[in-house]
Amino acid sequence: MIEDASDVLARIRLADGLAEALQDAAYVQESAAESAEVKRELFEQLDAAAAPEAILGSSTSAIPASVFMGELLHTGRALVAHPVNPPHLIPLVELCPSPWTAPETVRRAAEIMREVGQSPIVLSREIEGFVLNRLQWALLAEAMHLIGEGYCTPADIEAAVTDGLALRWSFIGPLEVGHLNATAGFVGYADGLAEAIARVQQSLRTDYRPDRDTIMQVQEAMSAVTPVARIPDAQLWRDRRIAALRRRRAEDERAMPRPR
Amino acid sequence: MIEDASDVLARIRLADGLAEALQDAAYVQESAAESAEVKRELFEQLDAAAAPEAILGSSTSAIPASVFMGELLHTGRALVAHPVNPPHLIPLVELCPSPWTAPETVRRAAEIMREVGQSPIVLSREIEGFVLNRLQWALLAEAMHLIGEGYCTPADIEAAVTDGLALRWSFIGPLEVGHLNATAGFVGYADGLAEAIARVQQSLRTDYRPDRDTIMQVQEAMSAVTPVARIPDAQLWRDRRIAALRRRRAEDERAMPRPR
Numbered sequence: 001m002i003e004d005a006s007d008v009l010a011r012i013r014l015a016d017g018l019a020e021a022l023q024d025a026a027y028v029q030e031s032a033a034e035s036a037e038v039k040r041e042l043f044e045q046l047d048a049a050a051a052p053e054a055i056l057g058s059s060t061s062a063i064p065a066s067v068f069m070g071e072l073l074h075t076g077r078a079l080v081a082h083p084v085n086p087p088h089l090i091p092l093v094e095l096c097p098s099p100w101t102a103p104e105t106v107r108r109a110a111e112i113m114r115e116v117g118q119s120p121i122v123l124s125r126e127i128e129g130f131v132l133n134r135l136q137w138a139l140l141a142e143a144m145h146l147i148g149e150g151y152c153t154p155a156d157i158e159a160a161v162t163d164g165l166a167l168r169w170s171f172i173g174p175l176e177v178g179h180l181n182a183t184a185g186f187v188g189y190a191d192g193l194a195e196a197i198a199r200v201q202q203s204l205r206t207d208y209r210p211d212r213d214t215i216m217q218v219q220e221a222m223s224a225v226t227p228v229a230r231i232p233d234a235q236l237w238r239d240r241r242i243a244a245l246r247r248r249r250a251e252d253e254r255a256m257p258r259p260r
Numbered sequence: 261m262i263e264d265a266s267d268v269l270a271r272i273r274l275a276d277g278l279a280e281a282l283q284d285a286a287y288v289q290e291s292a293a294e295s296a297e298v299k300r301e302l303f304e305q306l307d308a309a310a311a312p313e314a315i316l317g318s319s320t321s322a323i324p325a326s327v328f329m330g331e332l333l334h335t336g337r338a339l340v341a342h343p344v345n346p347p348h349l350i351p352l353v354e355l356c357p358s359p360w361t362a363p364e365t366v367r368r369a370a371e372i373m374r375e376v377g378q379s380p381i382v383l384s385r386e387i388e389g390f391v392l393n394r395l396q397w398a399l400l401a402e403a404m405h406l407i408g409e410g411y412c413t414p415a416d417i418e419a420a421v422t423d424g425l426a427l428r429w430s431f432i433g434p435l436e437v438g439h440l441n442a443t444a445g446f447v448g449y450a451d452g453l454a455e456a457i458a459r460v461q462q463s464l465r466t467d468y469r470p471d472r473d474t475i476m477q478v479q480e481a482m483s484a485v486t487p488v489a490r491i492p493d494a495q496l497w498r499d500r501r502i503a504a505l506r507r508r509r510a511e512d513e514r515a516m517p518r519p520r
Binding site for chain 1: 294321322323344345349350351352354379381382383384385387388389391392393394395396397398399400401402403406410411412414415416417418419420421422423424425426427428429430431432433434435436437438439440441442443444445446447450453456457458459460461462463464466467468469470475476478479481482483485486487488490491492493494495497498500501502504505506508509512515516518519520
């Protein structure tokens with residue numbers, strides 16, 4: 001369903017305080033600073049002020065729920081609901097329960113996310129960085145290793161992803177890439193490349209901590225593409241490109257349905 | 261430049277043997293089985309039969325050039341030129357010299373690749389898996405860890421990439437994603453998330469070797485999406501989707517130029 005921006009804006013209301021904001025709320029999305037202290041204090045206030053059946057979701061991108069949801073009175077209705085930047089354009093939301101989150105809370109949160117057009121995934125239990133940032137930072141860590149040890153440049157990393165990996169990943173995931181690369185499917189891919197994958201895995205440096213020179217080398221390369229002063233404009237550009245890509249992808253999915 | 265398929269096909273010629281195939285060849289792309297033995301023997305034959313100034317490129321996806329190019333008479337003109345599947349639609353090519361490859365060979369190979377519309381990156385020296393498969397297998401290893409230890413399902417991994425990471429990566433790389441996520445650019449992203457990234461990095465399991473049950477769990481999940489018998493059809497579908505995506509992306513790039 002496509003709506004006018006003005007109709008959507010008319011449903012958004014700024015509140016002067018928590019009590020007013022939480023009145024009649026069925027779902028609360030906390031998006032405060034990425035600090036366990038800040039979130040712990042805020043969740044205590046949310047828990048005290050919201051109706052007991054309201055779901056409390058946190059936007060934290062890496063802090064496990066148990067670190068700041070343990071002391072709540074109604075801890076069963078709180079969970080992590082990690083959106084991805086820019087959250088109004090990226091459909092993925094990671095739902096991650098704390099050890100005390102009620103299964104019904106996870107189920108309802110996933111339902112609400114699907115109702116508003118998001119694409120929720122549900123973790124069975126806590127882990128630092130959830131799924132998305134673990135995958136992203138595994139790739140980024142090895143990228144920094146390759147740059148830091150001089151194997152390639154920041155521009156080479158960007159090309160390997162935008163002109164290589166992501167042309168497939170934007171509509172089939174990393175597992176299906178393997179499934180479609182072998183006549184026997186994923187098991188054929190995994191078996192056929194087992195030795196090569198194992199050798200590469202042993203030399204991956206996803207524990208690599210880049211030094212200051214390497215971080216500054218990336219900063220300079222990225223600033224040559226987008227100067228720091230132009231980042232706000234580039235963020236708008238990125239958002240428009242993502243919106244266009246999602247429209248295009250939906251059209252392609254309709255025009256070229258997957259063979260079943 | 262867009263050409264008719266029939267014009268392109270008319271330039272392709274099958275040869276009965278190496279001598280005929282290599283006559284007047286300026287560039288040779290070896291794409292035999294992924295075996296060091298097979299490639300060593302074939303490169304010796306290519307080296308003997310091709311004109312000495314012809315470049316010999318290998319399609320190997322993970323074997324370093326020095327493993328099978330060391331014994332050549334003209335070893336300076338041989339290098340790895342790793343294409344990405346499907347190679348006629350993915351522009352990335354990884355050029356990786358052996359310790360004996362002449363710099364001029366790398367320069368000319370990159371020029372030829374750009375002339376035919378490919379997007380070459382150049383590694384400074386050898387490393388197992390080059391850039392693309394190191395990045396891909398770092399992400400895949402952590403994905404298998406999350407599935408194997410029961411944190412999430414294969415479908416969750418696919419959604420995290422297709423509905424999350426790749427919506428950005430299909431036109432900005434992993435470094436620029438960070439650059440545009442912080443007002444100070446990449447250095448702000450790296451510093452602001454340093455603690456979270458370090459904690460997640462320490463718990464990544466990119467050395468994870470999935471057991472048979474985990475591989476079969478992925479095989480079953482992927483077969484539910486694309487049955488093994490439909491893989492040939494799904495490969496054609498994948499190829500058409502990639503071709504459409506590249507056209508769409510080129511249109512979006514013209515309609516929405518990056519702010520400079």
